[in-house]
Amino acid sequence: MKWVSLTISSIALAVLTGAARAQDVAAGEHVFVKCRACHQIGETARNSIGPSLNGVVGRPAGTFPGYSYSEANKSSGLTWDEATLKDYLKSPRGKVPGTKMSFPGLSSDTEIDNVIAYLKQFGPDGKKL
Numbered sequence: 001m002k003w004v005s006l007t008i009s010s011i012a013l014a015v016l017t018g019a020a021r022a023q024d025v026a027a028g029e030h031v032f033v034k035c036r037a038c039h040q041i042g043e044t045a046r047n048s049i050g051p052s053l054n055g056v057v058g059r060p061a062g063t064f065p066g067y068s069y070s071e072a073n074k075s076s077g078l079t080w081d082e083a084t085l086k087d088y089l090k091s092p093r094g095k096v097p098g099t100k101m102s103f104p105g106l107s108s109d110t111e112i113d114n115v116i117a118y119l120k121q122f123g124p125d126g127k128k129l
Helices: 002-017 025-034 082-090 109-120
Strands: none
Touching: 025 109, 082 109
């Protein structure tokens, strides 16, 4: 009985800290609508106001071919892993002062997790993994 209580306590703590928050790809696609004004993703994606986001998760910042990045982004030394993307999507200019990205950020951790799940499914060629 003691282990049941401990397990319930552990689950409650995980939920409260966000550790148990599941990523929802479909919800992330819906959140990505906010990004579409500047970014494209998928097999026909190309650079626009912002760079294509194909293969962004795991890519070093400022390196997508053919896009004119800010010096701040190119020299940031960042790699777009999930933790870095979470910080950046919450406050782009807070994470990379001097970035050209004018989007103020997403305030919801759930939206951020979901949009990252959506982005993760696209490889560098725009095909779903």
